[in-house]
């Protein structure tokens with residue numbers, strides 16, 4: 264689903280054989296978007312238990328507390344982004360949005376190498392800093408999928424001019440953590456089209 268003025272991509276992960284589901288980067292901003300999300304969860308009869316956050320920029324977390332409260336789900340992200348968590352309203356103001364977003368608190372601090380199990384299938388946590396200090400990517404090896412947040416996009420990379428951003432660190436993260444995954448891995452970014460490791464290796468102008 265695509266939400267809020269930034270067009271963030273919110274992903275729901277679940278397994279065909281189970282009803283447990285996780286949401287990655289819930290960006291719903293208002294009652295209309297929250298309605299779209301809850302209808303989706305209800306129509307698929309899912310039991311949502313985790314909110315996984317790739318990073319703590321407002322567009323990726325606008326709906327996080329609402330989801331956690333409504334579904335009694337845990338909020339999980341890398342604590343290196345706590346510094347962004349306490350400044351969510353400031354971030355909104357910076358982008359010209361008149362909304363108030365309270366500080367989020369991680370129930371679980373996700374770190375490099377952690378395995379988050381979904382119906383027996385592992386989701387591997389990769390630390391991919393550079394767009395923010397605590398940016399994570401979620402790699403699902405058995406399904407050959409990667410949720411990259413704002414680290415990499417189809418033919419582009421995340422911006423590094425926001426607090427905690429670092430261009431060299433981002434390029435290192437992409438080269439060492441993402442480009443080393445199997446070539447056929449499908450990358451689902453936080454904004455825009457999905458792509459593959461192979462295509463980005465061949466055509467991404469930032470990785471030449």
Ligand SMILES: [Zn+2]
Nearest residue numbers: 318320394413
């Ligand atoms: Zn971001």
